[in-house]
Amino acid sequence: xWDNLQLLFVWAPIINVQIILDGIFVGAVFALSAYGLxxxxxxxxxxxxxxxxFVIMGGYLAFALHQLQVPLVLILLIVxxxxxxxxxxxxxxxxxxxxxxxxxxxxxxxxxxSLLLQQVINLIFGPEVQTIDMEMPVYxxxxxxxxxxxxxxxxxxxxxxxxxxxxxxMKRSRAGQAIRATAQDPxxxxxxxxxxxxxxxxxxxxxxxxxxxxxxxxxxIWVIQPFYGITYSVRSFAIVTAAGLGNLPAVIGAGFGIGxxxxxxxxxLGTAYEVAAPVTILLLVLxxxxxxxxxNRQVVx
Amino acid sequence: xxxxSLKATIASAAxxxxxxxxxxxxxxxxxxxxxxxxxxxxxxxYATNGLHTQRGYDYAVKVINEAGGVKVSGKSYKLAVKYxxxxxxxxxxxxxxxxxxQQDGVEYMLGPYSSGMTKAIAPVSxxxxxxxxxxxxxxxxxxxxxxxxxxxxxxxxxxxLATAIDFAAEKSPDPKSVKIALAFEGDPxxxxxxxxVMDKINEYGMKVIIxxxxxxxxxxxxxxxxxxxxxxxxxxxxxxxxxxxxxxARQIDEMKVNVPMIAMTHxxxxxxxxxxxxxxxxxxxxxxxxxxxxxxxxxxxxxxxWNAGFKEDYPSYTSVPYQSAQASAAVxxxxxxxxxxNSFDKDKLRDxxxxxxxxxxxxxxxxxxxxxxxxxxxxxxxxxASGTYNLVEKADxxxxxxxxxx
Numbered sequence: 001x002w003d004n005l006q007l008l009f010v011w012a013p014i015i016n017v018q019i020i021l022d023g024i025f026v027g028a029v030f031a032l033s034a035y036g037l038x039x040x041x042x043x044x045x046x047x048x049x050x051x052x053x054f055v056i057m058g059g060y061l062a063f064a065l066h067q068l069q070v071p072l073v074l075i076l077l078i079v080x081x082x083x084x085x086x087x088x089x090x091x092x093x094x095x096x097x098x099x100x101x102x103x104x105x106x107x108x109x110x111x112x113x114s115l116l117l118q119q120v121i122n123l124i125f126g127p128e129v130q131t132i133d134m135e136m137p138v139y140x141x142x143x144x145x146x147x148x149x150x151x152x153x154x155x156x157x158x159x160x161x162x163x164x165x166x167x168x169x170m171k172r173s174r175a176g177q178a179i180r181a182t183a184q185d186p187x188x189x190x191x192x193x194x195x196x197x198x199x200x201x202x203x204x205x206x207x208x209x210x211x212x213x214x215x216x217x218x219x220x221i222w223v224i225q226p227f228y229g230i231t232y233s234v235r236s237f238a239i240v241t242a243a244g245l246g247n248l249p250a251v252i253g254a255g256f257g258i259g260x261x262x263x264x265x266x267x268x269l270g271t272a273y274e275v276a277a278p279v280t281i282l283l284l285v286l287x288x289x290x291x292x293x294x295x296n297r298q299v300v301x
Numbered sequence: 302x303x304x305x306s307l308k309a310t311i312a313s314a315a316x317x318x319x320x321x322x323x324x325x326x327x328x329x330x331x332x333x334x335x336x337x338x339x340x341x342x343x344x345x346x347y348a349t350n351g352l353h354t355q356r357g358y359d360y361a362v363k364v365i366n367e368a369g370g371v372k373v374s375g376k377s378y379k380l381a382v383k384y385x386x387x388x389x390x391x392x393x394x395x396x397x398x399x400x401x402x403q404q405d406g407v408e409y410m411l412g413p414y415s416s417g418m419t420k421a422i423a424p425v426s427x428x429x430x431x432x433x434x435x436x437x438x439x440x441x442x443x444x445x446x447x448x449x450x451x452x453x454x455x456x457x458x459x460x461x462l463a464t465a466i467d468f469a470a471e472k473s474p475d476p477k478s479v480k481i482a483l484a485f486e487g488d489p490x491x492x493x494x495x496x497x498v499m500d501k502i503n504e505y506g507m508k509v510i511i512x513x514x515x516x517x518x519x520x521x522x523x524x525x526x527x528x529x530x531x532x533x534x535x536x537x538x539x540x541x542x543x544x545x546x547x548x549x550a551r552q553i554d555e556m557k558v559n560v561p562m563i564a565m566t567h568x569x570x571x572x573x574x575x576x577x578x579x580x581x582x583x584x585x586x587x588x589x590x591x592x593x594x595x596x597x598x599x600x601x602x603x604x605x606x607w608n609a610g611f612k613e614d615y616p617s618y619t620s621v622p623y624q625s626a627q628a629s630a631a632v633x634x635x636x637x638x639x640x641x642x643n644s645f646d647k648d649k650l651r652d653x654x655x656x657x658x659x660x661x662x663x664x665x666x667x668x669x670x671x672x673x674x675x676x677x678x679x680x681x682x683x684x685x686a687s688g689t690y691n692l693v694e695k696a697d698x699x700x701x702x703x704x705x706x707x
Contacts, residue, residue, distance in 0.1 A: 004528070012531040015527050015530070026521075128547075129548065131576070138555060138556075138707065222520045222521050225520070228518050267527065267528065270513040271515050272513070272516045274521070274524065275516045275518060
C-alpha cells in the first residue's frame with residue numbers, strides 16, 4: 001500500500017491522469033443506471049434489485065445485435081425501445097401487483113426477477129465472458145502512460161447526451177411532469193387527472209430503457225457475463241443512497257465520485273478492493289445520515 | 302399383527318441383504334467384465350468438460366477392450382464404466398459416489414470433472430477404501446488431506462505457471478534482478494497457481510513489484526494494468542479462469558500494455574486467440590497435454606496417434622481438449638494396476654496403483670505418496686501472430702520479448 005501511494009504521488013504522478021479519466025468513464029455509466037433506480041424508487045417506492053441484471057441484459061442485446069453487424073448508434077436506438085417494452089411487460093406482469101405491499105415483498109420479488117434474468121441469459125448466451133470489440137483507435141499521451149480508447153470517449157459522449165435528454169424530458173414534457181407530480185403526491189396527482197397506473201408503468205419501462213443504454217455502453221468498454229449484474233445493482237444503490245431520490249445532478253455527481261473513489265481504492269489497495277469501495281461509501285453515508293437525522297428525531301408518546 | 306410384521310421385516314431384510322451381496326459381487330467383476338464407476342457432470346455448469354471427460358473414458362475402454370482387455374490370473378476381462386450424472390453439484394456427486402459403492406457394488410472409481418467435485422467425492426471413496434483414479438481435479442489441496450485411495454494423473458495446479466518463472470529467469474542475465482507483476486483471483490484454484498509461482502520466485506530471489514488480488518466479478522482490472530505500465534515489470538502473470546483471461550486480454554490491448562512476457566491460465570477456454578488476435582500474440586499459456594508430445598505407449602501409441610484415433614471416434618472435435626486425453630490415461634492406469642496386482646482385491650489394487658510407473662501417450666505417470674502425478678510436467682504454449690498455439694519446451698523456443706504493434 002505504501003509503495004502504491006509513493007507510486008501515485010512521487011514516482012509516476014502522471015498515472016493520476018489515467019486513474020481520473022478511468023474514474024470519469026466508469027462514473028458516467030454508473031450514473032445512468034443509478035438515475036433509473038432513483039426514479040423507480042422515488043416515484044413508486046420499489047427498490048429494484050434486478051437493476052444490474054437489466055444492465056447486463058442490455059449488454060447482451062447489444063452483443064447479439066453486434067454479431068449481426070448492426071452499427072453502434074443503431075444498437076443503442078434498438079436496445080433502448082426493446083428494454084422499454086420489456087420494462088412495461090415486467091410492470092404489468094409483476095410490479096403492479098407488489099406496489100401496495102410492504103418493502104420486503106418488493107425486495108423479494110425483484111430479487112427473484114434478478115435470478116430469473118441471470119439464468120435465462122446464461123441459458124441463451126452461455127456463461128462465457130463476452131465483449132464488443134469495436135476495433136477503434138486508442139489515443140495515448142505522456143509516453144504511452146495515459147491511454148484513452150476512442151470507445152470510452154464515444155461512451156462518455158453518449159452517456160452525456162442521454163443525461164441531457166432525460167433532464168429536458170423530465171422538465172419539459174407532459175409525461176415528465178406527470179412523473180414528477182406523482183412522485184411528489186400521488187393522491188393529488190390523481191385528483192388532477194393523472195393516470196397513476198400509466199405513470200408507474202412508464203417510469204418502470206423508462207428505467208429499464210436507461211439500464212439498457214448503460215448495458216450497451218458497458219458491453220463496449222468492459223466485458224459482460226450473465227452473473228455480473230450484482231455489481232451494478234450495488235453501485236446503483238450506493239449512488240442513490242448518497243445522492244438522494246430524483247435529483248439528477250446529484251446522481252451524476254455521486255456517480256463520478258464513486259467512480260473516482262473506486263479507481264483510487266483499486267490503485268492503492270489492489271483491484272480486489274475496488275468492488276468493496278461503493279459499499280464502504282454506502283456505509284459511510286448511512287452512518288452520516290444517522291447522525292444528521294438525530295436532532296430531528298423525537299420520541300413518540 | 303405384531304408377529305406378522307416382524308416376520309415381514311426379517312424376510313424383506315433378508316431379501317435386501319441377499320440382493321446387496323449378489324449385486325455387489327456382480328457389479329465388481331461380472332463374468333468377464335470389470336466395472337468401474339464414475340459420477341460425472343453431464344448437465345449443469347461443468348457439462349461441456351464433463352462430456353469431454355466421459356468421451357475420454359469411453360474411448361480408452363473401447364481401445365483397451367479391442368486390444369484384449371485386462372489380464373488377471375491368466376484370464377482376459379473386459380472393462381466397462383457405470384456412469385451417473387452429478388448435475389455439477391458437489392452434494393449430488395457425493396451421494397452418487399455412495400450409491401455406486403454401496404448399491405451398485407462398484408469397487409474401483411474413475412474421477413468426476415473439476416477439483417470441486419473431486420473434493421466432494423474423495424472422502425466417500427476414502428471412507429469405503431475404494432481406489433479412485435481421477436483425471437480432472439488439479440487443486441493442490443486434494444493431496445494434502447492424507448487421502449490413501451486418491452490418485453491423479455494430471456499435474457497439480459501449482460505447476461500451471463511455475464514454468465513461466467523459469468523461462469523469465471533463463472532469459473535474464475541475473476535472475477535476481479527480474480521484476481514480476483502478479484494478478485490473481487482469490488479462488489482456491491488461482492491461489493494454488495499463485496503459490497507455485499511464489500515458490501519459484503523465492504527460489505530465484507526475484508522481486509515481486511505488483512501483487513494484486515482480482516475480484517470474482519472480474520470485469521475491470523485497469524487499475525492493476527495502470528500500475529504495470531508505470532512500474533514496467535519483466536513479466537506479468539495472471540490467473541482468473543476464463544473471465545480473467547478475457548478481461549486481461551481486452552484491457553492489455555486497450556491500455557497498450559507492453560510487458561516482455563505475459564503468462565496466463567485459460568487462454569484456450571477464453572478463446573483469446575480468436576477474440577483478441579492482435580493482443581494475444583506472445584501470450585504464454587499452460588496446458589496439461591499437447592498432441593505433439595513425443596511420448597507413447599503400446600496401447601494408444603503416440604500422443605498424435607491417440608489424438609487421431611479419438612477424432613475418428615468423435616469427429617465433432619476440430620481440436621481435442623486435454624481433458625479427454627487425461628481421462629483416457631486414468632483408465633489406462635487401472636489396466637496397468639490390475640495386471641500388476643493380478644487380483645481384484647481393492648487394497649492390493651491400491652498398492653499396485655501407487656507403484657505404477659509408466660510412459661503413456663499423455664506423459665509419464667508416477668504417483669507421489671500423496672497421490673498426485675509427479676512425473677509429468679505442465680506444458681507451456683505460446684500464441685503466435687496467426688493465433689496458433691506453439692509448444693515452448695525451453696526458454697529459447699519462446700518469442701521474447703513479446704512483439705506487439707498496437
